[in-house]
Amino acid sequence: MRFSFVFFAAALLGGCGGRVPLQSTSQLTVIHDTSLPAPVRTDLVAPDRESLIGPLDTIGIDVFNVPELSREVQVDSGGRIAMPLIGTLDARGKTSVELANAIEAALRGRYVRNPEVTVNVKSSVSQVVTVDGQVAEPGLYPVTNQMTLGRAIASAKGVSEFAKLDDVVIMRTVNGQRMAGLYNLTAIRRGIYADPAVYPNDVIVVGDSPARRLFRDFVSVTPLLAAPLIALIQN
Numbered sequence: 001m002r003f004s005f006v007f008f009a010a011a012l013l014g015g016c017g018g019r020v021p022l023q024s025t026s027q028l029t030v031i032h033d034t035s036l037p038a039p040v041r042t043d044l045v046a047p048d049r050e051s052l053i054g055p056l057d058t059i060g061i062d063v064f065n066v067p068e069l070s071r072e073v074q075v076d077s078g079g080r081i082a083m084p085l086i087g088t089l090d091a092r093g094k095t096s097v098e099l100a101n102a103i104e105a106a107l108r109g110r111y112v113r114n115p116e117v118t119v120n121v122k123s124s125v126s127q128v129v130t131v132d133g134q135v136a137e138p139g140l141y142p143v144t145n146q147m148t149l150g151r152a153i154a155s156a157k158g159v160s161e162f163a164k165l166d167d168v169v170i171m172r173t174v175n176g177q178r179m180a181g182l183y184n185l186t187a188i189r190r191g192i193y194a195d196p197a198v199y200p201n202d203v204i205v206v207g208d209s210p211a212r213r214l215f216r217d218f219v220s221v222t223p224l225l226a227a228p229l230i231a232l233i234q235n
Helices: 096-107 149-155 185-189 210-216
Strands: 004-007 058-063 071-074 080-083 087-090 117-123 128-133 139-142 168-174 177-183 203-206 229-234
Touching (some): 058 096, 128 149, 139 149
Parallel strands (some): 128 203
Antiparallel strands (some): 058 071, 080 087, 128 139
């Protein structure tokens, strides 16, 4: 399959070896931006970012000053949870805040005067990221709302001995469009630029890959120290 790229990023600044600036063409439009956009809710209808809760997720429920109602529960296969006094609630597709509000509404007045509820996703099987390439344990890993590229790679037990740390690609769907970001893990670890957020459905590839080679077709990265390189992928 052939891909063309519309680049949304990365003025790779100064000290990058005198690279010739990228020029817009019929297939490539250069825009100065240095971050891979976050997916919108419609991109994440299978698993979701923002801790959208799905079947078999494990969640922690804390009812302030009512310890007998605070607990850790697993969402059932139909997306429901059961709680004392309340009974069954539909949790599927809700954010943590939305579920907390629903629990508060069910408790308010009848059982607790002014309930304050906090919900946290402890583990998720519905929200996963794929980590592949030169990592110790490639596979699918749960995503929380604090997941970053570095943490995702750590979940895969880190990179392999000879991994290409300047060849790390995140592939993502944003507003229905396939996008990719090319990152230098060494630069992130040195604090040169921020460790990017990772979202459910993302595919992370460490080291050489078809995605990385597609970037190389358009620009020689030498290496990505000033900023990541972001691209829109079109069929």
